[in-house]
Amino acid sequence: MSHSIEFLKDEVRNGFYISTPVKQAWAETLDVLGEIDRICRKHDIRYFADWGTFLGAVRHGGFVPWDDDLDICMLRDDYTKFRQVADKELPSQFTVHDYASKKDHWLFLSRVVNNTTMCFDEAYLETHNNFPWLAGIDIFVKDYLYDSDEDEIARDKEILNILAVADGIRDGSLGSHSIITEKERLQKKYNVSLPEGCKGRDLAVALYALAEQQMARVKPEESHRVGQIFPWIIKLGPKKSETKETYENIVYLPFEDTKIPVPAAYNRSLLTRYGENYCMLKKVWDGHDYPFFEGQKAEMEKLSGERFPGFYFDRSMLTRCKTDRSSSLKETARECLNELDAMLESAEAALLREDYEGFTGLIADSQQLVADLGTLIEQTKGESAETTLCITGALQSYCDALWEEYKSVANGEQKDKLTASRDALQTVKDVIKKDLFDRKELLFLTIGEKEWKSLERYYNQVSDEDTDIYVVRLPLMRKSFSGAILDRGADLTEGSDPSGGKVSAGIKYTDHRLYDLSIHCPDEIYVQYPYDGYNPCLTIPSEFCVRNLQKYSDKIIYVPAYKTGEFGPGDRNDIYHLKYYAASPAVVYADEVIVQSENIKERYVEALCRFAGEDTINIWIDKIHVAADPGKEITDRKDKKLLFCIGENELAEHKVIFTDALKDKIEIIDRSKDKIKLYLTLYPGERDAWTSIDRDLKDKVFKMLDELVSEGKALMLDFKASDADETAGSFDAYYGSPSPLVPAFITKGKPVMIADYDL
Numbered sequence: 105m106s107h108s109i110e111f112l113k114d115e116v117r118n119g120f121y122i123s124t125p126v127k128q129a130w131a132e133t134l135d136v137l138g139e140i141d142r143i144c145r146k147h148d149i150r151y152f153a154d155w156g157t158f159l160g161a162v163r164h165g166g167f168v169p170w171d172d173d174l175d176i177c178m179l180r181d182d183y184t185k186f187r188q189v190a191d192k193e194l195p196s197q198f199t200v201h202d203y204a205s206k207k208d209h210w211l212f213l214s215r216v217v218n219n220t221t222m223c224f225d226e227a228y229l230e231t232h233n234n235f236p237w238l239a240g241i242d243i244f245v246k247d248y249l250y251d252s253d254e255d256e257i258a259r260d261k262e263i264l265n266i267l268a269v270a271d272g273i274r275d276g277s278l279g280s281h282s283i284i285t286e287k288e289r290l291q292k293k294y295n296v297s298l299p300e301g302c303k304g305r306d307l308a309v310a311l312y313a314l315a316e317q318q319m320a321r322v323k324p325e326e327s328h329r330v331g332q333i334f335p336w337i338i339k340l341g342p343k344k345s346e347t348k349e350t351y352e353n354i355v356y357l358p359f360e361d362t363k364i365p366v367p368a369a370y371n372r373s374l375l376t377r378y379g380e381n382y383c384m385l386k387k388v389w390d391g392h393d394y395p396f397f398e399g400q401k402a403e404m405e406k407l408s409g410e411r412f413p414g415f416y417f418d419r420s421m422l423t424r425c426k427t428d429r430s431s432s433l434k435e436t437a438r439e440c441l442n443e444l445d446a447m448l449e450s451a452e453a454a455l456l457r458e459d460y461e462g463f464t465g466l467i468a469d470s471q472q473l474v475a476d477l478g479t480l481i482e483q484t485k486g487e488s489a490e491t492t493l494c495i496t497g498a499l500q501s502y503c504d505a506l507w508e509e510y511k512s513v514a515n516g517e518q519k520d521k522l523t524a525s526r527d528a529l530q531t532v533k534d535v536i537k538k539d540l541f542d543r544k545e546l547l548f549l550t551i552g553e554k555e556w557k558s559l560e561r562y563y564n565q566v567s568d569e570d571t572d573i574y575v576v577r578l579p580l581m582r583k584s585f586s587g588a589i590l591d592r593g594a595d596l597t598e599g600s601d602p603s604g605g606k607v608s609a610g611i612k613y614t615d616h617r618l619y620d621l622s623i624h625c626p627d628e629i630y631v632q633y634p635y636d637g638y639n640p641c642l643t644i645p646s647e648f649c650v651r652n653l654q655k656y657s658d659k660i661i662y663v664p665a666y667k668t669g670e671f672g673p674g675d676r677n678d679i680y681h682l683k684y685y686a687a688s689p690a691v692v693y694a695d696e697v698i699v700q701s702e703n704i705k706e707r708y709v710e711a712l713c714r715f716a717g718e719d720t721i722n723i724w725i726d727k728i729h730v731a732a733d734p735g736k737e738i739t740d741r742k743d744k745k746l747l748f749c750i751g752e753n754e755l756a757e758h759k760v761i762f763t764d765a766l767k768d769k770i771e772i773i774d775r776s777k778d779k780i781k782l783y784l785t786l787y788p789g790e791r792d793a794w795t796s797i798d799r800d801l802k803d804k805v806f807k808m809l810d811e812l813v814s815e816g817k818a819l820m821l822d823f824k825a826s827d828a829d830e831t832a833g834s835f836d837a838y839y840g841s842p843s844p845l846v847p848a849f850i851t852k853g854k855p856v857m858i859a860d861y862d863l
Contacts (some may be wrong), residue, residue, distance in 0.1 A: 113127070120668065
């Protein structure tokens, strides 16, 4: 599956920074999901998002931001069908881990993995976003449970007894006599034949298979409830079961750049699992090490004795490159003015010697030099810029003065001084001083529309009365594992608009290919891309990396593209990503770094000291500054904008009362229409994405919403899960169904109320 550059680049969701390496892992895991989904569709096998993936689909429209794995579940009969076809249907490099096929996988779930080993083949990496590590998806099994708690508890005790024997064989804690006795008992009780002998993996696997047979012995038609028997039903009892009805109907919710099936009554299901506050954000992590691929990376480095490519500290990084302005427009203009002075003096001397041929040549050379200087200024500053027009106007006047005095000399009317030309040249000097030498130049380097917002406040603070401002949108381009740029042309189109579009209303940007750093040599450069070639799969043109920019400017200011939530030293998942955006080339090489708060500055300094050593602490303390508080946004809007979201789950959970209840709620809001401006939206956001079985009810709801809009009681808003944070910024409060908008509003500190249609 192809994933866009927009998907792979860094971003902040709900205040949590997600760097490209984790995005690579997400992409690879989504590719595994794509293969599972293909097989399931082909063989009519049902599956559902499970655990954090289920929560992420409803609450975030994708991964929970601080999570990195993907879990699904299947009912026992679907799981059996999947295991019968999976080995044949999956791509050849894929593998399925379970207790029968994988050493030390003593779990009652299957893990579909993208490869048998880590792979560093160049061709493989180019089609896998440079991700060499193993990535997989766990498939949990929901078994049918006895309707009687007593019968279910008895079955679970049987399973525990079988597993106790199997685990005693595996760890050697069960003696040979006990194994033989238990083996004979189990063979007789369950009428099965177990492998010969009393030791070995084969016997343990056979006992696990026997335990799984007992998990599967209740048939669908004999049960009204399901559950994951190992470990949850065995550990916590039948109270952890779910109704079989939960998994009878499916809807598809957005999940990153694809969709994933969930139970149609997904809100009711998540309330049962996680409680009424499941939409609240809690960065809880008690699973595997985060992110999962770091363990593989450490193992490979240990085996190879080599470090993987990355940004590692060297003392030379603290020595700044010297700025070289020798080729700059300002330096070239100074040289041209000096040359024009000298040529004018030589022309006057030629007149005194009556060397008219030499005089003519000097006049022609002066005019050519003036033309060349004018062309360079137009190319650098823009033909239509006011300062360019002033300078080229003065240069033209100087050429005119030279021509008039040349004609006077040719007609024998002038014999010595070129007074008019000298006056015109002085005017050129004055204009160039005012409109070039005395003007500052600022360069803003952005990588996208969303990212531009971090630089916009600094852009708006600059007066263009004495400053030339350039905004260059850098293209993000894919690169190979070894660093070579891939498909440059295609990625330029995706990452930048070379035709000259806008990064924000009223701000025209300059094509990066037309901005020559050696000629411009801006006084200050604002940057926001941290990697400087060290992103594992994306890059920018190398000339715009901060280390290279040092050659052309005395002041480079790094402003992070994304504002995170506040976090402390104990938030380990947040701390992990600091090594990519805090201990990064842009921060190390920039002359000034501006962060959002004293707390985040402290986190940056800690990360940089881990990177470069505690003896560098004062360097970072001096370099990193805290942004001035812009203050709260002030609005004089009298009416508040309320976003009312209707989720597809409501059709399954409240189908009898839903339309009437929805109409009542909107009528109540309409009574305050002089104070509240109502917007309606859907989750999923596109109507054709609603796959509800009850099509009549769906059509009725959509018709009612259209009527409300036509009556002027509400406006309709199209919404994509990926735009949740941006959408939340445009409204004052949220009401309605669970959706990715809920955590987005919460993160921004805006009111949220989940609708209860049973009231």
